[in-house]
Structure formats: structure tokens, C-alpha cells
Amino acid sequence: MPFSVPYRCTLSVEIELFGQLVTAAERQQILTLEKSMTVQEVAILLGLDPEEIGLISINGVQSELEDLVPQDCRLCFFPPISGG
């Protein structure tokens, strides 16, 4: 019976929040996800309002709310910012 023991996949995600987003959750934490999640789902899990997120990066690559969070990644949330 190869499938008698349910296969459980956990994802470890290093999270960092920047700027005023820190008031909503801890600045740095390691999150263990029991299932595959989108960036938006993780944001809500952390207590962030997706509307207040300006920029997202996964392993340094600019990402979007609907992207899936990969295994063992670094996920950063920034408030709305602009360069100049």
C-alpha cells in the first residue's frame, strides 16, 4: 500500500518585512508552510493587508501576489516605494 501514509510536504520560507509593514508582523521570521501557497495567501497569514504591499521579492526576484511561494526561499515584502 504505497499511499497508506499521507505524503506531507512542508515548505520553509524566510520572511522579511520592510518599512512600515513591520507594525503588522514581526520583521524577520521563518515560516513553515504545510501546503503550497501564493504570496497573497502568505501575506494574509502574516496579517498583512495585500493592498498595503508595494513590492515583493522572492530570492531577490521581483514577484507578484499571485505567484506561488517556492521551497526554501526568501520572501520579502516592501511597502509602496518609488525611486528617484
Added chain:
Amino acid sequence: MYLLRVNMKSQQVSREPVPQKYERLGGRALIARLLLEEAPPTCDALGPLNILIFAPGLLGGGGVSTAGRLSVGGKSPLTGGIKETNAGGTAGDTLPKLGVKAIIVEEQPQRDELYLLRITADTAELLPAGDLKGLGTYATSDRLQERYGPDSTVISIGQAGEYLMYGAGIAVTGERDQRSNHAARGGLGAVMGSKGLKAIVIDKPTGKSIPLADSNLFRESARIFAQKLINDPKLGKQGSQHLYGTASIVAAVNEIGSLPTRNFSSGNFENATELRGERLRELILEREGKVGTRCMPGCAIACRNSYVDDDGKPIVGTLQYETIALMGSNLGLDNLDDVARLNYLCNDFGLDTIETGAALGIALEAGLAKFGDTESILSLLYQVGDGTTLGRVIGNGAVVTGRVFGIRRVPAVLGQAMPGYDPRSLKGNGVTYATSPQGADHTAGNAFGARKEVNPLGVQGQRELSLKLQIIAAMLDSTGLCLFARPPVIADPQLMVDMVNGIYGWGWTKEDLDRFNRTVLRDEIEFNRLAGITPADHRIPEYMRYEPLAPHNAVFDVPDSDLDAVFSAL
């Protein structure tokens, strides 16, 4: 309104009615047209045929929030092409209130003498300024405000401008005793020095606003515009720009791998945490300095700070992102106090912190000092102010420094150093550097923070994004608006149209505004073409096409054919 024409050879200062062809131009737009009409594009940038122009934007003097920037323009000694660089402070607000649409400085004195231009409500005259020779911009501003009143505005150059260094900028004072506003880029401080003009002193006007053609339309649109700034999530009282200043982006630029580090050899600085906007705010508040202050009267964003030392003593008027990038991580420095000290010296000598930071990065790569060694770096910078041989090399910017020390990794385009975004991992900015008539200049079209449009690491869509941003930048720079004020006018260009129509009654439409913006770029491109600049002069440095940048191992791979096609849709 009138044009103030200042002939440094004859010492004549004359008021001229604004010719009809210039009536509907301001700031960068007016500079481009004046240069095309009055300066031979092939002229020596530091010779008598170049002209130096000071021009407020179209909205200047009207009291529109963030619209008080002063544009300064001329042929750049650094790029060999057209240059517009702008600064906050009070000049962009006071000149229109005195009826001055632009100051045009032409020719050169016959002797090696310095002058100051004094502008009052009724008069404008050149006065000897030999007593200011060798003074930095802080001492020059202090002395002239003591002489002419604390409410006067002082525009000045420091030692770098007097030495005709290509890295020299122009300082503009602000409200009360505020300093540290600089029209820094392109070496226009050297052009001012070449004219023998040490300073301009402008009396505070008695009038509260410029004449308005339709005051109801103007007041309502300006009010909505200010309210939109206040409500903007980036710019309002709870926004990053206000809370952390321009340094709010240090962490994000580092995270995406575009933060210039040790002469652009990496896009990621291991100690960037110490340079972040969050750290800047924390330090300033702990030491009882100031955050969230203004560089222009009536600015609703207020992203400026007063950076103080451990004893609460001011080090520099405002510490900004570009300086933190070019004089912090780019030099391997992880201490904001050190960056602030370097910034103060640059401001005092009248040096562009971007150009000088890039030149210092090259000097460090050449082994003149070690990355991260603050005292050695400071001593190199002191030499620029002292005008030693080595100081003159560094003060002439990145390209000259690279050439003298045999360093091939020179982060510059069209002779001008890159600002704080490595183009290998933020390719939209690379396209702007490689195509803007202004050379490597982030204010000409900054792609950082663009979401859902393009992948910063990808090639697709960069050319269209850069063009869109360059057109918007031309509008901001011609109306006197701050770069950060763009969200409301991008979302609703009619707001800008209404504010312009409210002042001038021109009956512009959004299409007229769009044509106006595009014409600015066309005029600039034409000036550069006549100056002999070709697309080949605009290329991103070759090493950036094959030396991968950590952490993404990115190279600049936007094809030349894409770069050359950017303006085909202009």
C-alpha cells in the same frame, strides 16, 4: 514675465520681454529650445559660446505643492550634450514671483574675476565677488544671506565649480537656513565657474503668487493635486517617502540585486541593513535630528531629513538614497555617519555625489585606498576641495578617473556616472541610461518600482517602459514638479492640464500636454545630434554586457537594436 540676460563679458544685465516662441515653455522645455536657438551645439561647454540657463517650471510661483524646482541647463562638459538638472530650495518659487521666466548667462569675463548676480524686484546687476573666491557653498550662502538678508535665496558654486571640475554642481538655498539642495548633475557647476559667476542672490518677493488666468480652475485643481499627494500610499504622512525619505528604497534595491557595491562589482551589499531608510530614521530620531521636512515651500511629501551626529549636531542637511548608494555601498562603507560626512564635503565643495561617488569607487578599485576605509576615502575627497592634482582627477568624475588610473570598469554612459541602480539587474534603467539625451541619469526615466509591467531582469518591454517614463520625466522637469509627485498626474493628466490652464489660460488639452512633453525630448535629441553625438556614444559600458553581476549573475543584454528603436515611437 521677462528673460534676464546676463552678459559676463560686457557686464550688461538686461530684461527682455519673453518672445512668443518661448511663452509656452518652462524649465527643461525652455532650456532645450533656448540651447537649440542660442548655443552652437558643437561649442566648448566651458567656453564663451555656451550659455547657462536658470529656469523655473511652468507651475513655479503658483504655490502648487512640490512644483518649486529650479531647472538649470546648458551644454554639459561631462556628456558633451544637452543638460538639465534641477534642485529644490526657494529659487524655483521666487523667480516667477519676481517675473523672471529664465536667467540666461552668456559669454565670459575678460579677466579671471568672480561676480555675483543680485536680483531684486526692480533691479538686476552684476557685482564683484572676489571676496568669495575659494569659499565652499555653505560659507558662500551664509555670507551672502548675512549681507542681503536671511530670506534671500542664494544659488552658488563651491571650489569644484571654480576649478572647472566636470563633477561640479550648483547649490540652492531653501527656507530659513536650509542648505543642501543641488542641481548636481552634468558638471553645470563648472559651466557657472567658467562664466565667472560665483553666486546669484534673489530677494524674497513681496507678491504671494503669480498672476492667474482662471483662479478658480487653478485653485481647485491645485487643491485636488495636493490632496492626492497626501492620500497617496507612497507619499502621504504614513508613506515610505515621508517616513524614511528617498532612503526608503535602499533595502529593496539591495534585495533585487541592483545596489551599486564596490565600484559596481556586485548588486548586493552584505551590510546594507546599516544603510537602510529604516536605520536612517531610527538614528535621526534617537539623536533628535529631523525627518519628514521639506526642500520646497508647501511640499506635501516632505521627504527630507536633517542628519545629525551623536551629539545632535547637524552633519548634513539631507541624506538621500543616491548618495547612500554611491558613497556608501559603492565605497564599501556601512556607516551612515561616514556617508553623511562625505556628503557634507561634496555639498560644500559643490560636487555631485553621484559623479564623485563613482569616481571614488574607481579610485578605490585602482588601489588608492581600501573599500570601507573611511578616513582614507575622506582624505581623497579633501584633496578635491584643495585642488591637488589627485583631487582634480577625482573631481573631474568617473571617466577621467578611470582613464588616469587605467581602470576599465567605469560605470558611466555618455561620459556621466550611473546613479544608484546597476543596469544589469534593473534593465529598464539601463535603457534610460543608454538612450536619454541626458546620459546616465535616473531622473530621466526611473524604472525602479514598476510592477506587473516588466521583469526588471528581463529584456521584454524595457524599451517601451523607458520611453513612457522619459516622456513623463520631461513633463515633470518642465513644469517644476518633483519626480516623486508623478503618481497623481500619471493617473490623471487632466489635473496637470487644468493647473497649467488655470495659470495661463492656454486652453490646453491632454493631447497638447503630451505633444509638449514629447517635443522636449525631440529638441534635446536634436541638440545632441547637432553636437555630433551618435547612438554609439550612448552604449552601456562593454564590461556590463559580459561580466555577470551578483547575486543574479545578470548581464546587460538588451540588444542595441532595441536601444536604437526607443525613440521611434516618440
